Amino acid sequence: VEVTYRGLVYPEAGSYTIAAAVTSSAGEASQEVKHEVVLNDAAGKKAKNVIFFLGDGMGQAAITGARILSKGITEGKYDALLEMDTLDHRGNVTTSGVDSIATDSANSMSAYMTGHKSAVNAMGVYPGNSEDPNASPRVETMAEVLKRSREMSIGIVTTAEIQDATPAAVFAHTRRRSEYLDIMDQALQPGQMPDVYMGGGRASLLPQSQEGSRREDDRDLIEEFKDKGFAYAGSRTELAAVMAAGTPDKLLGTFTLGNLNVYIDREITPNPEVLGDFTDQPGLVEMTKAALEVLEKNDKGFFLMVEGASIDKSEHPLDGPRAVYDTIELDQAVGIAKEWAAGRDDTLIVVTADHNHAMSIAGTHTLSKEGSPARQQNGVYADAGFPTYEDANGDGFPDDPNPDVQLFFGWSNHPDHPDDFAHNPVLQQPALEDPATEQAFPNPERDPGSVLQIGNLPLEETNCVHTVEDVSIFASGPGSERFAKLLDNTEVFHAVCAALGLQVPTHSLLSTEGKVAEAEVAAQQTELVG
Known part of the structure; x- marks a missing residue:
């Protein structure tokens, strides 16, 4: 059952309770919702x-x-x-x-x-x-x-x-x-x-x-x-x-x-x-x-x-x-x-x-030396220090997104994925979907050989x-x-x-039946906000 009200407006600001009920072959259902109709305070200098x-x-x-x-x-x-x-x-x-x-x-x-x-x-x-x-x-x-x-x-x-x-x-x-x-x-x-x-x-x-x-x-x-x-x-x-x-x-x-x-x-x-x-x-x-x-x-x-x-x-x-x-x-x-x-x-x-x-920022990451686990290059507290991004041309963007010391990004939710914590020259998805199982698996092309981060999302999620x-x-x-x-x-x-400075007009738009034709609303050019 579909019922649509077009051109319906409320007469004034306030709280309105809308009750809906339906009976069908699937059973009965009903619900009430409240609509808060707001009269905006348009005091003060107006914006154009x-x-x-x-x-x-x-x-x-x-x-x-x-x-x-x-x-x-x-x-x-x-x-x-x-x-x-x-x-x-x-x-x-x-x-x-x-x-x-x-x-x-x-x-x-x-x-x-x-x-x-x-x-x-x-x-x-x-x-x-x-x-x-x-x-x-x-x-x-x-x-x-x-x-x-x-x-x-x-x-x-x-x-x-x-x-x-x-x-x-x-x-x-x-x-x-x-x-x-x-x-x-x-x-x-x-x-x-x-x-x-x-x-x-x-x-x-x-x-x-x-x-x-x-x-x-x-x-x-x-x-x-x-x-x-x-x-x-x-x-x-x-x-x-x-x-x-x-x-x-x-x-x-x-x-x-x-x-x-x-x-x-x-x-x-x-x-x-x-x-x-x-x-x-x-x-x-x-x-x-x-x-x-x-x-x-x-x-x-x-x-x-x-x-x-x-x-x-x-x-x-x-x-x-x-x-x-x-x-x-x-x-x-x-x-x-x-x-x-x-x-x-x-x-x-x-x-x-x-x-x-x-996304969060937990500290800094120093590019791993050969043979050193990437995770051990994540600096926190006093070990974090400061990153070494440089903006030589002064355009507001660091010239190199992959300096020796960069931000250490952490993630509150993610799928299983490999991560060496350094900037990737080409964006790589963290996980991919296995069509056979419809579940995610770590993307082998992203940071191969790096530490596998165990995820916390449902198994089908490939992104945070x-x-x-x-x-x-x-x-x-x-x-x-x-x-x-x-x-x-x-x-x-x-x-x-x-x-x-948009606000509800002082005159009512409602007819005695509680609604008004769309053409009438448009014709009045009313600055109605609700």
């Missing part, structure tokens, strides 16, 4: 623009590691702080979803972008039990609210595929985050369409006749976006050319078929075998600069989401150095936003993570998993004081909306 940075999986270890490597530390004091460290306010965010204390990126980012809890793999919906991922009841996203009520521009920049969970959650609705083709269809809808949309994921836009396409039809979505007024860039060089030719009103960039390569593999030790045909990818800083140039053209303001996606994508296979370098890259993009907003009093900057991860601890949130600009406390992830949405 919001720049929202999301470090995927960016727990405290990633932030601390980035500060050590990028800024340096002398006799126990940091030589300088990260850009995010110097934002005006700092708090913490809890990240659990409705179905589990352990969240995924879709579920947690959806909470940031809707103010509603959801379930693992779901975004922009109350998750239902239908096999159709589009059947779950939808809730309005940040993009939809701001486009409908303020005619603001929406920007999305990511180092992941543009259809991945975090970027998609800004505008999309689905019970299953892997529905990349449907997510792209939603991105072409006027009420959801981003004005800037950059990252990887070209495979979902190409017609099936083109190499690398994952489509099963002849649609060319790059051309469809162009028909809607988008300028297009497929490489770093093309992006620079597009911006040099005159700032476009809308901008689409897809720079790889899948995810962008991580910073180490793009910029520090580029490997043609790793990069393949995509040797000319822009970085997060370049994409953020371009996005700001496009979005600032709208005098009604903008919402820009910038994701450092491969912090998480490096932590899953237990690769600390790659995660930390990508954290530095995200922080430098924060610096670009701060520079852009300097001298203005109308822009809220927020930096946070969607969930924590298993997200953890449940709170994450940090940083903010500056109008309304930033709202973030200086412990927030549930749904409350972040409301804090952003309050900073923008």
